[in-house]
Amino acid sequence: xxxxxxxxxxxxxxxxxxxxxxxxxxxxxxxxxxxxxxxxxxxxxxxxxxxxxxxxxxxxxxxxxxxxxxxxxxxxxxxxxxxxxxxxxxxxxxxxxxxxxxxxxxxxxxxxxxxxxxxxxxxxxxxxxxxxxxxxxxxxxxxxxxxxxxxxxxxxxxxxxxxxxxxxxxxxxxxxxxxxxxxxxxxxxxxxxxxxxxxxxxxxxxxxxxxxxxxxxxxxxxxxxxxxxxxxxxxxxxxxxxxxxxxxxxxxxxxxxxxxxxxxxxxxxxxxxxxxxxxxxxxxxxxxxxxxxxxxxxxxxxxxxxxxxxxxxxxxxxxxxxxxxxxxxxxxxxxxxxxxxxxxxxxxxxxxxxxxxxxxxxxxxxxxxxxxxxxxxxxxxxxxxxxxxxxxxxxxxxxxxxxxxxxxxxxxxxxxxxxxxxxxxxxxxxxxxxxxxx
Amino acid sequence: xxxxxxxxxxxxxxxxxxxxxxxxxxxxxxxxxxxxxxxxxxxxxxxxxxxxxxxxxxxxxxxxxxxxxxxxxxxxxxxxxxxxxxxxxxxxxxxxxxxxxxxxxxxxxxxxxxxxxxxxxxxxxxxxxxxxxxxxxxxxxxxxxxxxxxxxxxxxxxxxxxxxxxxxxxxxxxxxxxxxxxxxxxxxxxxxxxxxxxxxxxxxxxxxxxxxxxxxxxxxxxxxxxxxxxxxxxxxxxxxxxxxxxxxxxxxxxxxxxxxxxxxxxxxxxxxxxxxxxxxxxxxxxxxxxxxxxxxxxxxxxxxxxxxxxxxxxxxxxxxxxxxxxxxxxxxxxxxxxxxxxxxxxxxxxxxxxxxxxxxxxxxxxxxxxxxxxxxxxxxxxxxxxxxxxxxxxxxxxxxxxxxxxx
Numbered sequence: 001x002x003x004x005x006x007x008x009x010x011x012x013x014x015x016x017x018x019x020x021x022x023x024x025x026x027x028x029x030x031x032x033x034x035x036x037x038x039x040x041x042x043x044x045x046x047x048x049x050x051x052x053x054x055x056x057x058x059x060x061x062x063x064x065x066x067x068x069x070x071x072x073x074x075x076x077x078x079x080x081x082x083x084x085x086x087x088x089x090x091x092x093x094x095x096x097x098x099x100x101x102x103x104x105x106x107x108x109x110x111x112x113x114x115x116x117x118x119x120x121x122x123x124x125x126x127x128x129x130x131x132x133x134x135x136x137x138x139x140x141x142x143x144x145x146x147x148x149x150x151x152x153x154x155x156x157x158x159x160x161x162x163x164x165x166x167x168x169x170x171x172x173x174x175x176x177x178x179x180x181x182x183x184x185x186x187x188x189x190x191x192x193x194x195x196x197x198x199x200x201x202x203x204x205x206x207x208x209x210x211x212x213x214x215x216x217x218x219x220x221x222x223x224x225x226x227x228x229x230x231x232x233x234x235x236x237x238x239x240x241x242x243x244x245x246x247x248x249x250x251x252x253x254x255x256x257x258x259x260x261x262x263x264x265x266x267x268x269x270x271x272x273x274x275x276x277x278x279x280x281x282x283x284x285x286x287x288x289x290x291x292x293x294x295x296x297x298x299x300x301x302x303x304x305x306x307x308x309x310x311x312x313x314x315x316x317x318x319x320x321x322x323x324x325x326x327x328x329x330x331x332x333x334x335x336x337x338x339x340x341x342x343x344x345x346x347x348x349x350x351x352x353x354x355x356x357x358x359x360x361x362x363x364x365x366x367x368x369x370x371x372x373x374x375x376x377x378x379x380x381x382x383x384x385x386x387x388x389x390x391x392x393x394x395x396x397x398x399x400x401x402x403x404x405x406x407x408x409x410x411x412x413x414x415x416x417x418x419x420x421x422x423x424x425x426x427x428x429x430x431x432x433x434x435x436x437x438x
Numbered sequence: 439x440x441x442x443x444x445x446x447x448x449x450x451x452x453x454x455x456x457x458x459x460x461x462x463x464x465x466x467x468x469x470x471x472x473x474x475x476x477x478x479x480x481x482x483x484x485x486x487x488x489x490x491x492x493x494x495x496x497x498x499x500x501x502x503x504x505x506x507x508x509x510x511x512x513x514x515x516x517x518x519x520x521x522x523x524x525x526x527x528x529x530x531x532x533x534x535x536x537x538x539x540x541x542x543x544x545x546x547x548x549x550x551x552x553x554x555x556x557x558x559x560x561x562x563x564x565x566x567x568x569x570x571x572x573x574x575x576x577x578x579x580x581x582x583x584x585x586x587x588x589x590x591x592x593x594x595x596x597x598x599x600x601x602x603x604x605x606x607x608x609x610x611x612x613x614x615x616x617x618x619x620x621x622x623x624x625x626x627x628x629x630x631x632x633x634x635x636x637x638x639x640x641x642x643x644x645x646x647x648x649x650x651x652x653x654x655x656x657x658x659x660x661x662x663x664x665x666x667x668x669x670x671x672x673x674x675x676x677x678x679x680x681x682x683x684x685x686x687x688x689x690x691x692x693x694x695x696x697x698x699x700x701x702x703x704x705x706x707x708x709x710x711x712x713x714x715x716x717x718x719x720x721x722x723x724x725x726x727x728x729x730x731x732x733x734x735x736x737x738x739x740x741x742x743x744x745x746x747x748x749x750x751x752x753x754x755x756x757x758x759x760x761x762x763x764x765x766x767x768x769x770x771x772x773x774x775x776x777x778x779x780x781x782x783x784x785x786x787x788x789x790x791x792x793x794x795x796x797x798x799x800x801x802x803x804x805x806x807x808x809x810x811x812x813x814x815x816x817x818x819x820x821x822x823x824x825x826x827x828x829x830x831x832x833x834x835x836x837x838x839x840x841x842x843x844x845x
Contacts, residue, residue: 019741019744022737022738022740022741025737026734026737026738029730029734033727033730102500104500104699113699114697114699115699116500116699116701203651204651205650205651205652206716208716308801309716309720311800311801312475312720312797312801313720313723316468316472316724316727319464319467319468320468320727320730320731322464323461323464323465323468323731323734323735324734326457326460326461326464326738327461327734327735327737327738327741329457330454330457330458330461330738330741330742331738331741331742333453333454333457334454334741334742334745334746334749335745338745338748338749389719390715391716421453425453
């Protein structure tokens with residue numbers, strides 16, 4: 001029966017070419033627009049570390065002194081003293097400090113020019129904790145931090161730029177005037193967003209920079225402190241010497257901890273509260289406790305990392321799709337009812353209501369399938385357009401296999417839904433009356 | 439034109455008519471909000487900067503580090519070098535540039551005992567910065583060279599609580615003056631940074647901040663008599679010399695020390711374009727969506743219209759045979775479309791208001807002014823009339839003889 005319905009559908013669609021093209025174009029454009037924006041939304045709002053994110057927590061406190069008012073939220077980053085104290089307490093399964101910096105890289109080859117690149121000053125747990133993939137070598141060991149060893153891990157892009165992609169473990173790179181020995185080269189790693197260094201999101205107008213790729217160079221935090229690297233800082237108070245950030249009254253270090261069980265989480269919260277109280281007793285903090293510990297996803301949510309323009313575009317696209325569907329329902333309705341005569345004759349010749357209904361639905365589904373294919377093509381074009389934009393997440397916008405299936409399902413589902421009402425109406429066409437009139 | 443017969447006909451096509459109304463309503467609601475968003479972005483993109491945008495170029499070197507004893511003399515040498523370039527009228531070594539996206543900001547007070555700062559403003563530093571930027575004075579004077587203090591001296595004086603070494607004067611924008619002392623003469627009034635007062639000596643008509651979180655505070659800028667050596671140079675020249683001067687500046691700085699990294703070399707126009715690039719992209723997208731929506735709706739009306747005409751060929755023939763003119767038939771379909779569009783627009787306005795409320799709550803957008811609603815209405819009426827014209831013309835061409843034929 002399905003084959004027969006399909007044949008009827010195709011014949012009917014051929015009869016009104018303009019109308020068919022109109023419906024297919026409307027569905028394609030609607031699907032294309034909503035799939036493009038939905039793919040971007042999906043890629044930007046997903047979990048950067050599936051399976052692990054629920055074990056990762058972000059302890060925060062407020063170390064700023066001399067304020068007349070306590071902030072409504074703790075600071076987005078910690079001062080170095082608090083971060084180091086909590087980190088060296090080793091109260092979690094794993095813990096790591098992270099701080100961004102801009103460093104000067106001087107390639108040894110004279111043909112390559114010196115350049116300023118983003119670097120990450122961190123600690124050895126960073127790599128196992130965030131499941132960072134290595135192509136060559138591995139991360140540094142905890143001893144290297146204590147020894148303030150001059151070691152570094154570089155990413156695949158920098159390795160390609162400096163060493164042509166070869167195994168560069170054991171080679172040196174010159175960062176801020178210091179020679180660092182490469183101990184590891186990362187494999188392709190592109191978390192979305194760059195979750196471990198996010199600060200200031202909840203107040204930012206544009207959050208697209210949170211989707212930058214990971215920093216090209218990673219080095220032990222103590223080593224970077226020795227090199228007096230130019231760290232990114234978030235907030236400073238009092239007299240600030242940016243060359244000695246370990247003592248500076250600045251918020252610039254993030255602390256991530258891995259806590260595997262609810263008991264561990266409770267214990268860490270208590271530890272944090274205890275540390276805060278202790279520092280107040282020592283006179284280093286001067287206001288009421290303002291502490292918090294969010295999970296990775298809670299922190300991303302709180303920081304509102306998904307850019308508002310992207311959300312707005314998604315709403316817009318779905319509004320668009322709604323109008324396109326409205327359009328298609330209207331067109332299908334007039335089309336089916338325009339064939340009342342034909343339907344009446346079929347009914348008189350013994351076709352049941354169900355037959356007519358199914359026939360109409362197959363026709364609507366065919367329009368949907370073709371529209372879906374068109375929509376797929378358009379979302380491919382749409383994502384290409386997104387990639388041409390100058391935003392940090394541009395390279396992430398690629399067609400996702402899951403999204404591909406979803407597109408087709410959405411298209412067929414949408415046009416079936418659009419075909420439902422017209423099909424019901426058509427199946428109610430009474431047989432006798434139609435014969436009488438025509 | 440009598441609309442009652444039209445309404446009674448429409449009552450027999452309830453579902454189709456409802457669908458068309460719904461489509462017009464949705465389109466109207468989205469177009470109203472999209473046009474409002476476009477207008478907002480356009481307004482933002484046309485924000486004035488208060489500086490001579492056509493005459494400025496910027497070179498930014500990577501911070502070279504080193505002690506203050508090394509940095510400041512080197513900075514003076516660089517400025518002297520840049521001044522030698524033919525066509526250069528002013529050079530300033532600055533900490534930040536308008537629309538540059540990187541900024542120093544600080545809370546200021548009008549009374550040292552205030553608990554909360556009165557407003558948050560950006561602080562521009564650098565000798566000759568006002569002259570180089572080409573900002574215009576509304577009152578008072580610009581800062582004099584002898585008022586300037588090195589940034590490192592300021593920092594160490596602050597830590598020692600030594601007020602004597604700190605600068606005494608400050609230049610503010612009219613926006614800051616209006617906010618701090620509405621209706622009063624700001625000249626000579628003190629502004630407190632924590633406990634330290636600086637006295638207003640000049641008021642600028644306009645000077646935009648480097649980074650803008652909230653457009654309402656975009657003009658809260660201060661110029662302080664602080665000398666910096668950050669390796670960021672603003673150079674003023676005539677518009678047609680900008681490219682040449684920029685090239686010459688980079689060459690001069692490289693010649694002075696080939697090891698330095700040039701982070702940025704651009705014109706003020708480039709900086710502005712980069713600052714608003716997201717707004718431009720979004721505006722383009724919204725315009726595209728509006729056009730696409732109106733086209734889809736127009737095609738829908740053409741499709742429905744054609745079918746209705748085909749369905750009613752006999753009635754039209756009968757009406758023609760009974761004496762209706764072609765113009766009557768034409769007007770019938772036009773009126774029908776107008777009625778449907780009007781109902782859609784009515785519903786669309788309510789929807790538009792709802793969408794605006796949603797955007798206000800979730801995206802901190804302002805309330806949409808009422809005059810955007812007629813814009814959407816006008817667009818939909820026009821689209822409806824244009825779209826229905828084809829089918830209506832075909833209807834008017836139905837000959838009266840159709841009535842005599844068996845259907």
